[in-house]
Amino acid sequence: MATLVLVATFGNVLGACINWVLGRYILYFGDKPWFPVKQEALMRATEKFQRYGVWTLLLAWVPIVGDPLTIIAGIMRTNFVLFLILVTIGKTGRYIAIALAVSAV
Numbered sequence: 001m002a003t004l005v006l007v008a009t010f011g012n013v014l015g016a017c018i019n020w021v022l023g024r025y026i027l028y029f030g031d032k033p034w035f036p037v038k039q040e041a042l043m044r045a046t047e048k049f050q051r052y053g054v055w056t057l058l059l060a061w062v063p064i065v066g067d068p069l070t071i072i073a074g075i076m077r078t079n080f081v082l083f084l085i086l087v088t089i090g091k092t093g094r095y096i097a098i099a100l101a102v103s104a105v
Helices: 002-029 039-052 054-059 066-075 080-104
Strands: none
Touching (some): 002 066, 054 066
């Protein structure tokens, strides 16, 4: 079970790191007509990230909101080591909780 938790966490954190890199460079394409996010929505998201801070990255495991959080962290140029630590803690906790729930059933 521990191997499964480690592999799932590694894969999920790797995906979050890719999102961070995408966020780091995404604004270079913000003025393109094909850019999928409106400038207003991007500004609202960055304002919320600034308000609640980097601790929101502990919630990067949450479906639907987790990926945008990791992209916004890249846009905000969050320190990568801090990003990696917080995201890893959150995602590891998620997979440990799932493993415990499955083993209890």
